[in-house]
Amino acid sequence: MRPQKVNDADLMAGLMSVFRTKGYEGTSLNDLAVATGLQKASLYHRFPGGKKEIAEAVLVYARGWIENNVRQVLEDSNEMPAIRLARALDNIRELYGNGKETCILRALSMDQGLSLFGDGVQQNMEEWISGFYRLGIDLGLEHEDAREKAEDTLIMVQGSLVVGKGVGNDSVFDRAIRHLSRLYLT
Amino acid sequence: MRPQKVNDADLMAGLMSVFRTKGYEGTSLNDLAVATGLQKASLYHRFPGGKKEIAEAVLVYARGWIENNVRQVLEDSNEMPAIRLARALDNIRELYGNGKETCILRALSMDQGLSLFGDGVQQNMEEWISGFYRLGIDLGLEHEDAREKAEDTLIMVQGSLVVGKGVGNDSVFDRAIRHLSRLYLT
DNA sequence: TGTTTATTACCGAACGATCGGTAAATTATA
DNA sequence: TATAATTTACCGATCGTTCGGTAATAAACA
Numbered sequence: 286m287r288p289q290k291v292n293d294a295d296l297m298a299g300l301m302s303v304f305r306t307k308g309y310e311g312t313s314l315n316d317l318a319v320a321t322g323l324q325k326a327s328l329y330h331r332f333p334g335g336k337k338e339i340a341e342a343v344l345v346y347a348r349g350w351i352e353n354n355v356r357q358v359l360e361d362s363n364e365m366p367a368i369r370l371a372r373a374l375d376n377i378r379e380l381y382g383n384g385k386e387t388c389i390l391r392a393l394s395m396d397q398g399l400s401l402f403g404d405g406v407q408q409n410m411e412e413w414i415s416g417f418y419r420l421g422i423d424l425g426l427e428h429e430d431a432r433e434k435a436e437d438t439l440i441m442v443q444g445s446l447v448v449g450k451g452v453g454n455d456s457v458f459d460r461a462i463r464h465l466s467r468l469y470l471t
Numbered sequence: 472m473r474p475q476k477v478n479d480a481d482l483m484a485g486l487m488s489v490f491r492t493k494g495y496e497g498t499s500l501n502d503l504a505v506a507t508g509l510q511k512a513s514l515y516h517r518f519p520g521g522k523k524e525i526a527e528a529v530l531v532y533a534r535g536w537i538e539n540n541v542r543q544v545l546e547d548s549n550e551m552p553a554i555r556l557a558r559a560l561d562n563i564r565e566l567y568g569n570g571k572e573t574c575i576l577r578a579l580s581m582d583q584g585l586s587l588f589g590d591g592v593q594q595n596m597e598e599w600i601s602g603f604y605r606l607g608i609d610l611g612l613e614h615e616d617a618r619e620k621a622e623d624t625l626i627m628v629q630g631s632l633v634v635g636k637g638v639g640n641d642s643v644f645d646r647a648i649r650h651l652s653r654l655y656l657t
Numbered sequence: 658t659g660t661t662t663a664t665t666a667c668c669g670a671a672c673g674a675t676c677g678g679t680a681a682a683t684t685a686t687a
Numbered sequence: 688t689a690t691a692a693t694t695t696a697c698c699g700a701t702c703g704t705t706c707g708g709t710a711a712t713a714a715a716c717a
Contacts, residue, residue: 286663286664286665286666286711286712286713287664287665287666287667287710287711287712288665288666288711288712289665289666289667290666290667306581306582307496307581307582307583308494308496308497308581308582309497310493310494310496310497311494311495311496311497311581311582311583313701313702313703314702314703314704315701315702315703323666323667323668324667324668324669325668325703325704326667326668326669326670326704326705326706327666327667327668329703329704329705330665330666330667330668331666335703335704336703336704387581387582390633390637391577391633392581394633394636394637395492395493395494395497395573395578396492396493396494396497396573397493397497399636403639406637407637407638407639409637410634410637410638411638414638433646436634436643436646437650439630439634440626440627440630440631440633440634440643440647441626441627441630442630443629443630443633443634444625444626444627444628444629444630444631444633445626445630447576447577447580447626447629447630447633448596448622448625448626448629450580450585451576451580451592451593451595451596452593452596452597452600453589453593457622457626460619460622461626464623474685474686474692475692476692476693499675499676499677500676500677500678501675501676509693509694510693510694510695511677511678511694512678512679512680512693512694512695512696513692513693513694515677515678515679516691516692516693517692521677521678522677522678
């Protein structure tokens, strides 16, 4: 068979990059074609379901990333909680380019996006929350406290990304991440 | 002159409602026409600059709302800080329909929206932050602490709206608002 | 082995629908 | 009558999507 012009990893990274900066409605098939170096028709060869299927695949890709770089890191019982937290937060910092990038979950959860991908968005968020929940439990928190603290972690990150972009200040995200360290370790 | 079929207040409310649920790119002039009961061409009569001018007007409208219902309430030196905070948070709760609605600032701050309306979004956020900053000062906080706490207020609200929608749980927003009360009053 | 047959990956061109936007005409007030 | 508000009809451009066809590899057969 003919070799793939673009491998799957690069493809998914390129597709996610477009969706997370432009949102679902703001992203055109042309944008996706330019970003991946494939023609529109070629994208339809790989994703017969079109734009919707591409966005779904991106959410699966994102979920895998969170599972590997956040949840599993936080649940690694071979390491001390403080180490796990530091590593997870480093990965999160990298994921969002120190606050310069937006979150794919926010980008795909406006109105139409939410009705199309609501389940995928929810699964991503639950993946995230369950990691920090486990960290809280391992630090001796009660069930309800651990759940709320984990939820607050996601809230702070999402909120700081929105506000940081809005006020045009990169330090907002940085401060939020540092705040999360203290939240768990004091 | 012929009377307006739709008055300005209803018009702005309808326009904002569409933008905040669908985002800038996700909103079509047809959507705006249906929501307001006017034809597309009538919208162009009122807003010759088209979609962009409409979104700008919506941001001005939103800023006025925040100024009246958040900043001025928080800065009302005739009331005790606790009363001011409670009133402002009530207004915020109402603005977001107890977490069921999204924020117009988030909706208009994706990529293209941010490059078109970045200034308007920033002004809205600064309006918000400056109100809570004043509250913090009146509660005896130092400048830097007051600024950070005010920023955190906006972060928590924006974040809880994103996460609440994402996980499909109305109580996320409620809990965030209650958390903000404790943040200032303890 | 050499040759045919399928299969896979990709592309250029075009589809109908909808996009944001405009011009001219109609309706209603003053 | 002059003018402001609204409407119908329309425009070119772009949207997501589909189609016909080509190049290259893999599989099947001789």
